Amino acid sequence: MMTWKTTLSAVAAVFLCALGEFTVQSQSNKQPHILFIVADDYGFHDIGYHNSEIKTPNLDKLAGDGVKLENYYVQPICTPTRSQLFSGKYQIHTGLQHSLIWSTQPNGLPLEDPTLADKMKEAGYSTHMVGKWHIGFYKEEYLPTRRGFDSYFGYYGGGEDYYGHNTCSYLLKGFCGYDFRDGDKVDYQDKGNYSTHVFTQRAIDVVNSHDPNQPLFLYIAFQAVHAPLEVPEKYTQMYDFIQDKNRRTYAGMVTCMDEAVGNITKAFQDKFMFEDTFMIFTTDNGGQIHEGGNNWPLRGWKGSLWDGGMKGVGFVHGNGLTKPGTINTGLMHVTDWYPTLVNLAKGSLNGTKLDGHDQWETISQGKPSSRQEILHNIDPLSKKTGQPLRNASFDNTVRAALRVGDWKIITGGPGNSSWIPPPHMAGKTQISSEAPTKNLWLFNIAVDPEERDDISEQYPDMVRKMLERLQAYNVTAVPVRYPKPDPRSNPKLHGGAWGPWET
Ligand SMILES: *[C@@H]1O[C@H](CO)[C@@H](O)[C@H](O)[C@H]1NC(C)=O
Numbered sequence: 001m002m003t004w005k006t007t008l009s010a011v012a013a014v015f016l017c018a019l020g021e022f023t024v025q026s027q028s029n030k031q032p033h034i035l036f037i038v039a040d041d042y043g044f045h046d047i048g049y050h051n052s053e054i055k056t057p058n059l060d061k062l063a064g065d066g067v068k069l070e071n072y073y074v075q076p077i078c079t080p081t082r083s084q085l086f087s088g089k090y091q092i093h094t095g096l097q098h099s100l101i102w103s104t105q106p107n108g109l110p111l112e113d114p115t116l117a118d119k120m121k122e123a124g125y126s127t128h129m130v131g132k133w134h135i136g137f138y139k140e141e142y143l144p145t146r147r148g149f150d151s152y153f154g155y156y157g158g159g160e161d162y163y164g165h166n167t168c169s170y171l172l173k174g175f176c177g178y179d180f181r182d183g184d185k186v187d188y189q190d191k192g193n194y195s196t197h198v199f200t201q202r203a204i205d206v207v208n209s210h211d212p213n214q215p216l217f218l219y220i221a222f223q224a225v226h227a228p229l230e231v232p233e234k235y236t237q238m239y240d241f242i243q244d245k246n247r248r249t250y251a252g253m254v255t256c257m258d259e260a261v262g263n264i265t266k267a268f269q270d271k272f273m274f275e276d277t278f279m280i281f282t283t284d285n286g287g288q289i290h291e292g293g294n295n296w297p298l299r300g301w302k303g304s305l306w307d308g309g310m311k312g313v314g315f316v317h318g319n320g321l322t323k324p325g326t327i328n329t330g331l332m333h334v335t336d337w338y339p340t341l342v343n344l345a346k347g348s349l350n351g352t353k354l355d356g357h358d359q360w361e362t363i364s365q366g367k368p369s370s371r372q373e374i375l376h377n378i379d380p381l382s383k384k385t386g387q388p389l390r391n392a393s394f395d396n397t398v399r400a401a402l403r404v405g406d407w408k409i410i411t412g413g414p415g416n417s418s419w420i421p422p423p424h425m426a427g428k429t430q431i432s433s434e435a436p437t438k439n440l441w442l443f444n445i446a447v448d449p450e451e452r453d454d455i456s457e458q459y460p461d462m463v464r465k466m467l468e469r470l471q472a473y474n475v476t477a478v479p480v481r482y483p484k485p486d487p488r489s490n491p492k493l494h495g496g497a498w499g500p501w502e503t
């Protein structure tokens with residue numbers, strides 16, 4: 001209890017100082033409201049404007065009036081993208097470079113890293129979060145309410161069912177529990193309510209009770225459209241033409257989420273806040289082929305280092321954009337939101353050591369991207385693949401990927417490697433026939449966005465240079481944090497709910 005109060009008053013002090021500054025500046029230099037929306041496992045092919053059979057009128061309209069990001073990258077799975085969004089750092093610099101945070105693991109985004117929400121709060125924003133956290137909860141210090149958010153409503157782990165809000169551990173058999181919170185308290189009131197609906201209602205409540213004179217940072221991380229595939233029937237009715245059951249349910253989930261975005265932006269409009277709002281919409285990773293998602297025509301899917309796992313659906317909307325209605329092809333990465341948004345909020349990057357780049361001029365004016373490279377990841381704990389190249393500076397049996405300009409190198413085992421179109425185009429499926437011991441690929445993504453032609457043999461010098469760059473990153477990596485599951489995490493010991501177990 002002590003720590004909670006101490007944290008609150010310290011945070012309140014910072015907040016008041018910053019608010020004083022804001023009042024002075026606000027006439028000339030207004031801080032925009034920021035609406036940040038994350039969809040879970042939302043595939044590259046699954047938004048209307050990517051020629052999808054799935055209907056997303058609200059997202060299409062917002063993206064059409066905004067700027068579509070079409071050279072934009074996230075990470076292959078959930079915790080990595082979220083940890084990078086909130087820290088502005090690559091996974092190799094937080095220790096979270098392997099897999100994800102399982103609910104039974106005593107793990108979290110290191111407390112030394114101020115979160116994006118901490119920085120927004122420091123800049124005078126009212127900060128609210130709705131939805132999936134997934135960057136650690138084993139101690140109270142790791143909870144969203146201690147990491148920059150004034151309010152929180154959602155679930156701590158990676159996934160659960162949409163109505164009952166229950167989930168069982170993947171690592172420890174029989175560890176099952178309820179994961180749904182309002183603030184720090186377990187919320188049973190919404191047991192039985194579909195998460196997309198309750199999250200939308202909470203987001204609208206936040207907007208309605210907000211004083212528009214204060215800048216608002218609202219972060220919404222939908223459960224949709226992650227497995228399990230569940231949605232109220234009315235949303236699948238328009239998809240009778242989709243034969244594949246998974247795809248049909250998933251399509252309904254997408255349409256429900258699209259409606260949610262429409263309802264939330266309407267709440268901003270009704271309060272005359274939308275003209276002063278900068279909005280970001282992004283997926284957290286590629287779609288999951290086995291759970292209705294699709295990334296056609298990209299190679300691979302969720303969990304892989306192919307572009308199908310990482311090239312994200314994303315767009316921005318807001319009146320700071322001088323080229324609304326355009327497509328932006330500047331190279332962008334999820335770590336870029338941190339400095340971009342903190343600067344846009346007129347906050348301070350003091351105390352941070354970031355891998356992200358401020359992309360405001362790229363996004364708002366179409367100027368060239370301020371980044372040349374993306375370290376997609378280096379994961380020393382994944383199973384090594386094949387034999388190492390002789391005299392190479394980087395061990396190419398290690399799972400890693402790096403982008404430099406248009407070039408992309410992949411080493412080790414990248415994961416699911418096939419080209420899978422949505423079910424109604426199944427004839428175009430192409431299963432990768434490469435040897436499972438293959439551990440090196442080089443692509444020019446500008447000419448070969450589908451990663452069909454490995455040109456590593458034609459460009460040995462480029463391979464050598466890229467391996468040197470990988471090694472230069474590798475020496476800056478911190479040790480991996482991937483602790484053993486802790487039996488004290490068992491929800492049975494905590495009234496049936498997942499929550500902090502260590503003090
Ligand atoms: C679901 O939401 C409604 C409306 O917000 C609420 O009245 C109800 O208690 C919630 N729970 C269930 C199980 O329906």
Ligand SMILES: *[C@@H]1O[C@H](CO)[C@@H](O)[C@H](O)[C@H]1NC(C)=O
Nearest residue numbers: 196197200201256259260263
């Ligand atoms: C959006 O608002 C309409 C009208 O209030 C409501 O019927 C619908 O359930 C809402 N959708 C979501 C996803 O919350």
Ligand SMILES: *[C@@H]1O[C@H](CO)[C@@H](O)[C@H](O)[C@H]1NC(C)=O
Nearest residue numbers: 114122347348349350351352
């Ligand atoms: C930056 O952070 C350091 C250490 O946290 C602090 O001493 C300094 O006053 C801060 N500077 C500004 C301008 O906030």
